[in-house]
Amino acid sequence: MSPTPARITAVDTHDIRFPTSRELDGSDAMNPDPDYSAAYVVLRTDAADGHEGHGFAFTIGRGNEVQVAAIDALRGHLLGRSVDDLCADPSTLNRDLIGDSQLRWLGPEKGVMHMAIGAVVNAAWDLAAKRAGLPLWRLLAEADPEWLVRQIDFRYLTDALTPEEALTLLRRGRQGSGERTARLLERGYPAYTTSPGWLGYGDDKLTRLAAEAVADGFRQIKLKVGADLDDDIRRCRVARSVIGPDIRMAIDANQRWDVGEAIRWTKALAEFDPYWIEEPTSPDDILGHAAIRRAVAPVKVATGEHVHNRIVFKQLLQAGALDVVQIDAARVGGVPENLAVLLLAAKSGVPVCPHAGGVGLCELVQHLSMFDYVALSGTTEDRVLEYVDHLHDHFLDPVVIREGHYTAPTAPGFSAAMRPESLARYAYPGGQFWAADLDERKKGQAA
């Protein structure tokens, strides 16, 4: 008698919020006071190995409960699923979630519902990688290209990328992957840091942190801009004088501008040699990004952290709107949709420099860049992965930065798991931190 096959037996969700707004960490022209948060999900099984799948959507505070509710709405697609089948072919889950026509109406493939699907799909890939005993980047890099292609939903992509073209790219990417794996394990993947450049930081803090970044081996920093042009001119001048001419300095407007304003403002900062202008306008404005790019060259145009799906990335590339593709691990529908975007970028020859920071986004997205290097684009030239030094201590397998590089993870999985004590302490509103905070506020009101 064969044993009962293992099933998914529970889908636990957690509303986790960190009070980051109190230090102005993460402040930018559109987001003055984010409380970095995660709508966190754990897939539990009755398998003897005890592995769990962890995933999350990243939000910045209010509304995190809506994101949790959206993950809860997917529970019916998960409970009772065979773990072996899921890990052998995660695309089955992807297809069921994206294909739920009633839930689809809430997007389609965008916003809260799509991020919920991304969280759950990423949790399934975390589980699959743990069961395979491999860090996710390695599972992807060593997977059969035909299997990888089957993981991807090519709907709405075939005018730009067919499964056959994807297979060719992946097979080509496999050549020399052994050497690149060795190099990655030795040197890591190049990072840049946004930590000096938050809008809420004063010039002294900017100066100190920018100097530290260079001393720490980073070859690129990033400054938030877009609230006040005079301030931006001053801050860019300060930063450039600290880092010198050879370190790249990206600037990031976080969607603050209309098209004309983006062009004028970027040109006004051009004397400080910004490497790219990031999110100059709405992430939905494909044609607007194309117009901005034509006008501000040689400053490059970057976007993607708020691009909601592969269809928008497809068009950004078709329209020649981007110099830099910035995927985010937790905005789109998880690993398979990001594979599609990596393939679109590879076909176009446009470098991918992921968005990270937030809660656990560095932990996740490093796997995708490392896969891209080892087994798809095959290069780190003009590729850098964002690094922000927040909140890593809440993770069981936090990123490790060495001389401006991400160290390749070796632990099995997607590095998504948070520490149980952090989940307990920052649960909203009942965890110890928030309960004590509420007590303080009550006392303050009574006084």
Added chain:
Amino acid sequence: MSPTPARITAVDTHDIRFPTSRELDGSDAMNPDPDYSAAYVVLRTDAADGHEGHGFAFTIGRGNEVQVAAIDALRGHLLGRSVDDLCADPSTLNRDLIGDSQLRWLGPEKGVMHMAIGAVVNAAWDLAAKRAGLPLWRLLAEADPEWLVRQIDFRYLTDALTPEEALTLLRRGRQGSGERTARLLERGYPAYTTSPGWLGYGDDKLTRLAAEAVADGFRQIKLKVGADLDDDIRRCRVARSVIGPDIRMAIDANQRWDVGEAIRWTKALAEFDPYWIEEPTSPDDILGHAAIRRAVAPVKVATGEHVHNRIVFKQLLQAGALDVVQIDAARVGGVPENLAVLLLAAKSGVPVCPHAGGVGLCELVQHLSMFDYVALSGTTEDRVLEYVDHLHDHFLDPVVIREGHYTAPTAPGFSAAMRPESLARYAYPGGQFWAADLDERKKGQAA
């Protein structure tokens, strides 16, 4: 002593679901079994007039609870607001909701969170129109153009439409509006009907309903297509033979196709002289729609019911991707964002033929088309408003169709209010209908 100014005192939300999937009403190539639903909101005040503001997001079943949770997340922006101030300048609410940076992260301006904002903003406009003693179309048509322009958020639009241009369009639209109001009150606004063409209906039902539509005075019908080409050819032939050559027949693929497939399939149906092909592919695919339009002319291309904001509409028009703009009253951020889309369309000279059906979408969107006719585009030429004969009996001020035309509403407000007994009966899962349904299922399982 002046009386205390009236405030919003409660934001009631309701999860309302109708079991429409059981009759295959509303079935199409992407949505085989919708349960038409509303995440419904009521703004209550302590004003002596007793007026309430009603609004809703339309969904098709599962996940409606997520949509309700998103509306709940907006409560803090509503409670305690001055009713006089809100009704004098509803844009203040709009700005606060769109400008909540933490909630913005969940979109931005798309999906569940944006539809929640739309529901609440529409409820505020319902309240404003009731307090003004005017149906919404008339409040809009008679408003000071400068005030109307101030209601609109031009962020991300100014490369296509400036406030000054909008003001010019509105002032021009006001010329002759008195005559058009009289004509509208006399004749109504032209409708077309989708009722014959649901994919789940057999040829006999299609034949009967198409003949009835023509007899009832409709000059256009619509057929769902996209699941099976042979079926579509047969159904289009049946419908065309019933309605004759002079009645327009639109076809609607509900996002079923990739770009190449959309072109091939539409061409294969061209012999039946379809007036437009609706939602041929992803609503996010601006460049895809443009490519399809170039290839399938003279068949027109229509989309919009799933277009999530003004920024995507702007680009659809910039790219020459559309012949017909299909606004939806409950998908974008409510009345002011739809005003922006009407203005963009008016500037481009592209007709607006709104999406309706669902739960209460006809009731809402008629006001926007009537405003467009009376005080913006000034014409009904090539303009038709979708009509579907479902679920109107649940509304207190249901649409009235006469000889293929919507009759202009005269009751104050946005026609959004559902009957209290319907709210009670179809509340999910606790209302009488669903409670009884659950009982039945339990008995069925026990038997």
